[in-house]
Amino acid sequence: MKVAYPVIFTDVDTNILIEVPDLGILTEANEEGQEKGSMADAIMMARDAIGLSCIAAQDEGKDVIEPSNVIDVDISKGTFSSDGIGVVSLVDVDLVTYRRMVDNKTVRRNVTLPNWLNQEAEKSNINVSKVLQEALMAKLGVSR
DSSP states (O other): OEEEEEEEEEEETTEEEEEEGGGTEEEEEOOTTSSSOOHHHHHHHHHHHHHHHHHHHHHTTOOOOOOOOGGGOOGGGSTTTTTSEEEEEEEEEEHHHHHHHHHTSOOOOOOOOOHHHHHHHHHTTOOHHHHHHHHHHHHHTOOO
16 A cells, blocks of 8 residues: 655754644654755655554554645644745655565564573574574464
């Protein structure tokens, strides 16, 4: 599923303030060490925020909010309208691709093993994380 939401980008000093009115998202782009946040960074931040918001809605069993028409977005009513010059642009996200990217992030979990078993695994140069992943996938009947 692909979505494209209108986003208001407001140029303020060294930041680009970002608002996605349909989703109630407010964020900003300001690359550390750079003199000014770039529009490329701002689009990336908007895309990431939209992707996370839509996937969270799907995971909660809710419908993804239908995007407004870009011509219906009034910059003067934006949260940051009095802070600088704003422009509206569409930002698209392929939610299937975005979910795949997010789901492949690793998650750190603590596992408790008896000391003797841990020592045997270390002696045999066994990657405990990999064995645990394989065992969980087998137990759950899933694969990647």
